[in-house]
Amino acid sequence: MARIDVTDAVQSLGPGESRAYAAGAEEIAICRGDSGVFAVADLCTHAHARLTDGFVLGDLIECPLHQAQYRLDTGELVDGPECPALRTYKLFEQDGRWYVET
Numbered sequence: 001m002a003r004i005d006v007t008d009a010v011q012s013l014g015p016g017e018s019r020a021y022a023a024g025a026e027e028i029a030i031c032r033g034d035s036g037v038f039a040v041a042d043l044c045t046h047a048h049a050r051l052t053d054g055f056v057l058g059d060l061i062e063c064p065l066h067q068a069q070y071r072l073d074t075g076e077l078v079d080g081p082e083c084p085a086l087r088t089y090k091l092f093e094q095d096g097r098w099y100v101e102t
Contacts, residue, residue, distance in 0.1 A: 002102045006030055006091070010037055010098040018061065020052040026102050028089060031072055033059040038072035039089035039100045046083035061086075 002023070009019045013032040020042050021028045029042040029052045042051050044063040054064040060078060062069045068080030075086035090101040 003099050004102060005097055006039070006100050007096075007098045010091075013037065016056045018052045018054075018056050020050065021100075023100065023102050028100060028102075029061065030091070030100070031056050031061055033072045035059050035073075037091060037098070039091040040070065040072060040075055041087040044068055044083070045077075045086060046081050051086075 004023045006021055009021050009030045015032055018029045018031040021030050027042040029040050031038050033056055044051055046068050047065045049063050049065040051061050051063060055062045059072050060069045061072055066081050069078050070086045071078055075088040077083060077085055092099055
C-alpha cells in the first residue's frame, strides 16, 4: 500500500467540489461532501466517464453521462443504471497533512 500526500487537493476544495488526482496508475476523485472529505475512483463503473466532471450532491457523486449516483463513503450505487460500486480509498489527516492510501 502506498500513502500519498493529497493535502493541496483537499485544501483547495470548497463545499460540493471534487478534484481529480493521479496516483500512479490510479485515478482518484477527492471530494468534499456534506459530512466530510472522501476519496473514490474517478471513473464511473457504468460508462467510464470522469466523475470529477459530474457533481457532488450532499454525500453522493453523480456521473455526468448517465446520472449514476454513488455514495462517497462506501462507493455504493444508489441511483442510475445497474453497475458495480466505486472503489473507495482511505483518506485521513495526520499532523496537518492529508493522505490517501492506494
